[in-house]
Amino acid sequence: xxxxxxxxxxxxxxxxxxxxxxxxxxxxxxxxxxxxxxxxxxxxxxxxxxxxxxxxxxxxxxxxxxxxxxxxxxxxxxxxxxxxxxxxxxxxxxxxxxxxxxxxxxxxxxxxxxxxxxxxxxxxxxxxxxxxxx
Numbered sequence: 229x230x231x232x233x234x235x236x237x238x239x240x241x242x243x244x245x246x247x248x249x250x251x252x253x254x255x256x257x258x259x260x261x262x263x264x265x266x267x268x269x270x271x272x273x274x275x276x277x278x279x280x281x282x283x284x285x286x287x288x289x290x291x292x293x294x295x296x297x298x299x300x301x302x303x304x305x306x307x308x309x310x311x312x313x314x315x316x317x318x319x320x321x322x323x324x325x326x327x328x329x330x331x332x333x334x335x336x337x338x339x340x341x342x343x344x345x346x347x348x349x350x351x352x353x354x355x356x357x358x359x360x361x362x
Contacts, residue, residue: 258284262294269301277301292321296328303335308344311335 265280278301284294299314315332322328 255288258287258291258294261287262297265297265301269297269304272304274301274304278305290321292318292325292328295321296331299331299335308335308339308342312339 261280261283265277265284268274268276268280278298281294281298281301284291285298288294295314295318299311299318302308302311302314312332312335315328315335318328319325319332
């Protein structure tokens, strides 16, 4: 009986250790992609920046900074619909972030003025641009 208790304890301990590892997120890869994307954007290599921020989002879909920065990059290459979607997602993930809401609103106004805005898209308040965040 003691042998089974010891085996059960070891099994439970191993399970807890492994589940703890699954919860821990290694951010070194996303940090590297993000730094590379920021350098690419600073060098006006917007397609590369888009690619890298998409990689960050594939690893961590809830990274609001990556969504916002992806919006900036899409805007720089003229893909305003994708920029609006990225800004909207950033604002949804972090609704109290004024810069994300401002970027969304500014992009939405641009699309409305160009006549390509989809009126079914929910609106977020305010009207300014924000720089990229690291």
